[in-house]
Amino acid sequence: MLKKLKSAERLFLLIKKQSPFTVSSPRKGKILNEIQKLINDDPGSWLDTISIWKNLLELDTKKETLSQRASNPLKRKMGENEIIAKKLKVEEMQKIETTHKECQLEKQIEENALEQRDSVTGQETLQEEECQNDVGKAVDAHNQDDLTFRVSCRCSGTIGKAFTAQEIGRVIGIALMKQFGWKTDLRTPNLEIFVHLNDIYFVVGIPVF
Numbered sequence: 001m002l003k004k005l006k007s008a009e010r011l012f013l014l015i016k017k018q019s020p021f022t023v024s025s026p027r028k029g030k031i032l033n034e035i036q037k038l039i040n041d042d043p044g045s046w047l048d049t050i051s052i053w054k055n056l057l058e059l060d061t062k063k064e065t066l067s068q069r070a071s072n073p074l075k076r077k078m079g080e081n082e083i084i085a086k087k088l089k090v091e092e093m094q095k096i097e098t099t100h101k102e103c104q105l106e107k108q109i110e111e112n113a114l115e116q117r118d119s120v121t122g123q124e125t126l127q128e129e130e131c132q133n134d135v136g137k138a139v140d141a142h143n144q145d146d147l148t149f150r151v152s153c154r155c156s157g158t159i160g161k162a163f164t165a166q167e168i169g170r171v172i173g174i175a176l177m178k179q180f181g182w183k184t185d186l187r188t189p190n191l192e193i194f195v196h197l198n199d200i201y202f203v204v205g206i207p208v209f
Helices: 025-040 043-071 080-117 119-142 157-162 165-180
Strands: 012-018 148-155 191-197 202-207
Touching: 012 043, 025 043, 025 157, 025 165, 043 165, 043 202, 148 157, 148 165, 157 191, 165 191
Parallel strands: 148 191
Antiparallel strands: 012 202, 191 202
């Protein structure tokens, strides 16, 4: 759907959007600290957006693979023996499916009885699994050694006069390395973080394409 859009010049997954920083020359360090807090105080929003970004990449790769297979189908003629073998295989699969359904029905009856007996235990197990998932997300955030990134920054207006794009990008890059353990790669990164600061807004996002 995104690829079919004709009017969108650049598309981003939004990580952060907020009001612009007020710049005063003696307090430049305070603004840099505020920028770092956007990462350190809310790592969950970063991880959620990274997860969406990864899912989009996986979906795009799968669709490209399927389209390549569809454009290059295997061309072969089926003989009589192949047709007969195919029919026999279909009949066997139908028998297996019928047997499988019967087994599933018996299993479902047993599971219903177990669920009624162990409903309290099931709720406790669910809570434990949710806690483990939260811990797993945190661990995953610190074990993404294969993820490389770079920060592309654009500054304009008042903040553009006080800071260079390189200064802002360096502060954000250091904060990301410390928080998530990612590695920088300025030439061929897996991930690009785009930052735009002006007198109207402060936006951080990931380019989709």
